Amino acid sequence: MFDCIIVGAGAAGGTAAYHLAKQGKSVLVLEKESLPRYKPCNGGVSPAIAQWFDFTLTPALSQKITKARLTWKMGDAVEVELSPSDSISVVQRDVFDHFLIQQAQKQGATLQDKTEVIGVEFKGERWQVNTNNGETFLARYLIAADGANGEMSKMLGLQEPKRRMAVALEVETSVPDNSTVHFEFGTLKNGYIWKFPKPNGYSLGITYFVGKEPKDLKKILTDYASQSGLELSQSQLYEYSLCLWDGDRKLHTENALLAGENAGIVDPFTAEGLRPSIFSGLKAAEAINQALDGSSDALEKYTQTIKEEWGVDMAWAQRLAGLFYRVPGIAYKVGVNLPGATNRMVQILCGEIRYSQVAERAIKRLSSKLIPGMG
Template sequence: MYDVIVVGAGPAGASTAYHLAKQGHSVLMLEKAALPRYKPCSGAVSPSVAEFFDFDFAPAIDRAMRQVRYTYKLGDPIEAELTTDPIWMVRREVFDHFLVQQAQKLGAQLKDGTAVTAIENKGDYWQVSTADGPLEAAYLVAADGAQGPMAQWLGFPPHTVRLANVLEVPAPVGDDCAINFEFGLIKQGCMWNFPKREGYSIGAATFLGQAPANHHKALEKYSQSFGVSPASGTVYSHPLKLWDGNYPLHTHRAVLVGEAAAIVDPLSAEGIRPGMISGVRAAEAIHAAIAGDPEALAQYTDTMHATWGADMPWAKRIAGLFFRVPGIGYRVGIKRPTATQRLGQILAGEVRYADIASRVMKRMSGGLLSG
């Protein structure tokens, strides 16, 4: 009998396991894939997440970047530089496995290559079924991502899952490269190119309305603008479970974290940092529950709603306006000298969308009227 079983060994699950193991609890991580494993994801992480951990992330960082470049329909380029700490570019097979290893150093156990086939509540503990037999724990953490079954099995309402596409291209990448964002090439969404040391992660996602079956044509056009042949890379689908309202994140002796809880920014699609923070908060709550606090898991839901979740309606409102008229958003928003500074501050958690939303929407509305 474990204190906690964490299903899913991505950043949110590994963060939960790390902090629970740090408190001396017996923790088992279950991961259906064999680690390390490739994860379709463009892999941008704000270094501000390090404040929640007491180890050096350097071995897991592929490169750190400050330069940002924006385009609209591949033209009207804007070059800028982050005034905050540089954004970390990570390869998820490295980053996720590194986090798991940090949890293991504190005593957390791992069973990778082990899919969960069913769960059953036994009153004061959970029974988790796997191909290798049943496992038991007093508490359960669902960290199995956007398309994992755990949230449904636990009785949580379904969320819409959008599919982004990521083209991974091995290619020489110079030191003068930038974090790239493209607006206008696809409807009601955006594209991006996040360089790694030995290649590009070129992505596309539709945030509003009906998404196309795939973004392959747009990916081909965008990749060619960097002198990269899409034929030399591989396109992967990447599910996005964007925040769409505050919902309970806990049930009897169980919590949701990360993308399983739809903790993904509906404007930027940032999921790694908020997912890791949800793991930290979930670990705090489970620790308190094990110590005898009957309201601890409910407080986890309240904490996430009052901090991260309270800001997401503003992110969604900005997204709803910006992605409908990206040309105006680009002209009155992205081209402003402070735009990149605000981007870095939001990703670092230094500025909330609520702090800037009224100004952004006023400019956008003014742009609509003048247009």
């Protein structure tokens, strides 16, 4: 009998496990894969996440990004130097997620990997968690942190997040410049391509943000990689779901919470998922800790906190995306090519400013280019 069972040992699950165990609560993490495991993800992560841990993340960070290079149809480049406080890190998800879980284990959390949760039942104020290898576990509370493809939201009777396709391409090659991230617009009309350096190559990703799923995201990404000079004989292509924020949702039910990507919290303008997943893992742990200590409305407040501290900004990001990816050519000229605009985007990623502070002005500026007189 545990205080809390956490389903999924990804970024959200590891964060929640660490913070709950640190508060002295008994925690069991169930993970279906064998750890460390690869998760299709390009691993770009905001420096803002450091504030949510009281240990250094340095051993789990593989590169520091100090420059961003943005292009429109592979030309018209804009280069931005990132200030030291704004330097984005790149993580290898097998290393990073395992590191978080190890920190949780040091605080007393129990991990059982190679164990898939196949069903949950709320019986007599306890969750009974059933696994694929026939074991059953009991806990007072449950955190579902099972990611974009997870089934836990459905099992808990909560709304499932909307899934869309994203593609990751991992290329093994020598990396002449390991401090620059590339963002390519225009090659995909309703989305963009990103390319992060990693220790032995590049990690590229693509997704779309508005309208219908493009016919061949994989081909668009591999064509871009080849055209940018990468040799693809040593490469791996992965398709994976991405759950962009699409409105606030109820994230709690009887003694259980959704955290991470299955809560549908990925930024609908940039596809950033790690920072919100970690943030929600932290907030889920705080809420369950309070509930265990007797607070009767802690879980309800968790839904409210995610709405106020993340959802409000995501609503702005969604409005911005609705405009930007419908007229990407104009948007690139107005939104990217202008001095200051890209820096503000970096500041948003770094958590220094919020969408709500700048998006309205950006939308007005963009709208005025489309409909003269609107700005």
